[in-house]
Amino acid sequence: MPENGSIPVRDTGPQSEIRRAIREFAEAEVLPHASRWDEEERFPAEAVSQLGELGFLGPIFPERYGGAGLRYAEYAVLVEELARADASLAITVAAHVSLAANHIYEQGTESQREKFLTRLANGSALGAWSLTEPGAGSDAGGTRTSAVRDGDSYVLNGSKTFTTNGSVADIAICMASTSPELRTHGISAFIVERGTPGFRPGRKERKLGHCASDTSEMVFEDCRVPAQNLLGEEDSGFAAAMKILDGGRISIAALSLGIAEAAFECAVAYARTRRQFDRPIADFQGVRFPLADSKMEIEASRLLIQKACAMKDAGLRTTTESALAKLHASETAVRVTNRALQVLGGYGYTRSYPVERYLRDARLMTIGEGTSEVQRLIIARSLLGRVSG
DSSP: OOOSSSOOOOOOOHHHHHHHHHHIIIIITTTTTHHHHHTTTOOOOHHHHHHTTTTTTTTTTGGGOOOOOOHHHHHHHHHHHHHHHHHHHHHHHHHIIIIHHHHHHHHHHHIIIIIIHHHHHHTTEEEEEEEEBBBBBBBBOOOOOOEEEEETTTEEEEEEEEEEETOSSSSEEEEEEEGGGGGGEEEEEEEEEETTEEEEEEOOOSSSSSSSSSSEEEEEEEEEEGGGEEEEETTTTHHHHHHHHHHHHHHHHHHHHEEEHHHHHHHHHHHHOOOTTTGGGGGSSSHHHHHHHHHHHHHHHHHHHHHHHHHTTTTOOOHHHHHHHHHHHHHHHHHHHHHHHHHHHHGGGTSOOOSHHHHHHHHTTTTSHHHSHHHHHHHHHHHOOOOOO
């Protein structure tokens, strides 16, 4: 049985065109290989290269920088469709586009955009974006990687962890402390190129899911970065990173939606063909109700994503809307994949079907780019403000 069934396309205009194009690519070039890439923990370099050639690595950037000039609404569809085929490839693209490349687009100088963004947008370079450290996850104020000004350079020392594309990226955006006494208000962002002396990939993580994506440490040992590679103003990196994460969380929501759709479609197809007690199991209420719940949650997630995209495309701040979409879609993905595995029963627990991979991939969505707990804090703060004790 194929990993994914065919679902009707309901979009209109550019979204419909993007969905058809990326689905055609994904079903021909990604889906047949996704399980093998996962089992071999193999980074799909060929597929990433093909996406670049097709113009899918710079979708939201202007054509003058090598991008496609699309809206965030179309970009979310692109990520969703890639995730429907392979979440590892989707997260590779999401980290490249909405974090690394978008940080340069949003905060970079014109010369930085021309030098770095153009290569990222046209697919000739792959990007990574790193905020997290071994001792500073949700608490970015605990950043220990330092950047000390020395003449016309900054000298970076420290390490980053859980960096998507960390060992394969050509251009990395790294947050480092320039004024440690100021904690989050003393963090700056830097553009660091592969091959810079003192910059190297560290340990590659072996993970529960997203096994074909590259997640690695990045190590800086007396790494001298040109001062012109400072991204934005000194000590403004944390505030900029939070703004970049607003867009990144929309892409994680779209990625979660794609995983949920893939698992749901597999469960529906199985329920229609699997027979027990001389009847398709789709006839049983114990199967029908969980599938109905999954459909409801998937469509609710889609609407939250569309709202966040519409606001971002209108130039509005989306901090709360991004958190709502990311929280709902990521937790929906976990519930839907769990239900799908239950529908398949013992077969769902085996690698004969892709549902076990969907379940493993879904779990990261409630952690990466801000845990579910962080999203709830963001949403609550928008409702209640900060509460002082």
